[in-house]
Amino acid sequence: MGSISVFPCVYLMFLLACISEVGFGKMVFNVMKDGAIADGNTDNSKVFQNVFNKACQSEGRNLVLIPRGTYLLAPIVLKGPCKGQVEFHIIGTLKALIDETSTIDINHWITFQYVDRLVLSGGGKLDGQGSSAWDDNTCSKNPNCKALPISLRFDFVTNSRITQLTSINSKNAHMNVFACKDMKFDHIHIIAPKDSPNTDGIHIGSSSNIQILDSTIATGDDCVSMSPGSKNINIRNVTCGPGHGISVGSLGGGPNEEDVSGLTVTNCTFIGTQNGLRVKTWARSYASSVFNLTFEDIIMDNVNNPIIIDQQYCPSRNCEKGESQVQIRDVKYGNIRGTSSSKIAVAFDCSKGKPCENIELNNINLNYHGAEGAVASSCSNVKGIANGQQQPGSCI
Ligand SMILES: *[C@@H]1O[C@H](CO)[C@@H](O)[C@H](O)[C@H]1NC(C)=O
Ligand SMILES: *[C@@H]1O[C@H](CO)[C@@H](O)[C@H](O)[C@H]1NC(C)=O
């Protein structure tokens, strides 16, 4: 009798052990088994590096498991190419060192390089511990300032998905996407204080086919920013704010820059941001092009510059006033509604030498956020059309 009732239990335990080991067809590499210490004080970078390398050298599907707990982690580079597929499954919290900049001259915390079919998942958190470093950020005054670490960098990463991840208090940008192709970010939550310097949410450059979906980004700088070489970027159902909004640029800062093209931003909400949808080029700039941008079904809630093209961008010292040579064309704004905290809700300040072309406004309904006052639009050197409702009245 006793042995019979015990048998199913033993069988079940075996089955569970088996499932947890292979994770439904995946090889599981648990960092705890390789000596990770989740006490929040012990550096785990060597362990993480070893475990990633093992998973990376294994064929088939491999899961790097980071269980519940807080793991202090010095900067690491997790480098492919890998033999199989690697999923980095973060359930716990990864914590950056407080003063990594003082000892090591690197501008990143966690970097993935040359990995194909990477998955980052798990619902865990990256804590950049930025508050200690923000005061050291002298970049607004000192052109030779030392770059602070970006929390999560992807260099030459392809066909990958970053999902269910929270990033808080990065020292510099939260995430940087460079020379990547076919990446999807979804259900990402990014959080840093409104006044934290340069804490961009996701910065993209020299990359194509990047999707950012179903996410929230509350930070001190741009929500998503796109630099030269950003192509076919799709941002949908993202809530931005606080922060500086979704930004293309600053462009034209160097010779032979790659164009920016094929950006769609749909179903996004901006709450209390400095800008909503912004394209900016340096006041005096080199030549390049920005084209085929679509902004549709956007809600602005108390946004300072809801719609803005600024080709006179020159915020501080070392930039010279002058004409931008960046050509902006084929930009569509459709169904943009909500409130502006400034009186100029739509501003197109285009270059005299290269006027903006084929700018289209379809159904714009932006009102002044304050108790009373009307919003207006302002245009210089812009060609295009306006259709449907136009509040403020179009100046195109
Ligand atoms: C939009 O994103 C949020 C997460 O920020 C998610 O909860 C919601 O389901 C998404 N909406 C749609 C229509 O997918
Ligand atoms: C414009 O960009 C979208 C992607 O955002 C792309 O699907 C489309 O083909 C592009 N159109 C042109 C004319 O390049």
Ligand SMILES: *[C@@H]1O[C@H](CO)[C@@H](O)[C@H](O)[C@H]1NC(C)=O
């Ligand atoms: C935005 O979301 C609404 C409701 O979910 C949907 O009807 C609409 O088609 C979406 N717009 C775009 C451009 O995807």
